[in-house]
Amino acid sequence: RKVLVLNGPNLGRLxxxxxxxxxxxxxxxxxxxxxxxxxxFDLDVELRQTNHEGELLDWLNAAxxxxxxxxxxxxxxxxxxxAIFDACAQLTAPLVEVHISDPSQRPETxxxxxxxxxxxxxxxxxxxxxxxxxxxxIIAGTPGS
Ligand code: DQA
Numbered sequence: 001r002k003v004l005v006l007n008g009p010n011l012g013r014l015x016x017x018x019x020x021x022x023x024x025x026x027x028x029x030x031x032x033x034x035x036x037x038x039x040x041f042d043l044d045v046e047l048r049q050t051n052h053e054g055e056l057l058d059w060l061n062a063a064x065x066x067x068x069x070x071x072x073x074x075x076x077x078x079x080x081x082x083a084i085f086d087a088c089a090q091l092t093a094p095l096v097e098v099h100i101s102d103p104s105q106r107p108e109t110x111x112x113x114x115x116x117x118x119x120x121x122x123x124x125x126x127x128x129x130x131x132x133x134x135x136x137x138i139i140a141g142t143p144g145s
Pocket of ligand 1: 009010073074075077078099100101102103
């Protein structure tokens with residue numbers, strides 16, 4: 001079963017971006033890890049990253065059309081994009097929200113709300129890169145995926 005792992009803005013710099021918060025794994029390494037973890041769960045994982053909100057919307061719209069399960073780290077868009085909210089609302093296959101850090105425990109109050117959570121079957125936050133493995137495990141175990 002195909003699964004999309006979609007990463008939003010600034011996550012392309014993983015490994016170099018504030019490693020004290022987001023760790024040292026690069027986005028390329030994350031892509032490889034997700035494919036390997038996916039194989040273990042019998043999932044065909046494709047990981048993408050974009051800094052362009054419209055591109056993420058196009059991917060989410062296609063996932064709605066194709067009924068593809070999605071693991072989504074919408075990064076900063078999580079906290080304010082009503083367009084992402086509307087796109088997530090259209091998904092019919094399971095959606096799992098992932099954050100590498102735990103936004104609810106961070107000092108900036110803008111991180112304490114999420115437009116994604118209402119549409120997600122689960123939220124995985126604060127587990128670092130391993131959160132993506134957990135999210136794939138949840139997708140694998142959720143009916144409809
Ligand atoms: C993030 C948390 C967000 O608050 C932040 O804007 C990000 C990454 C995370 O994975 O911890 O870019 O989604």
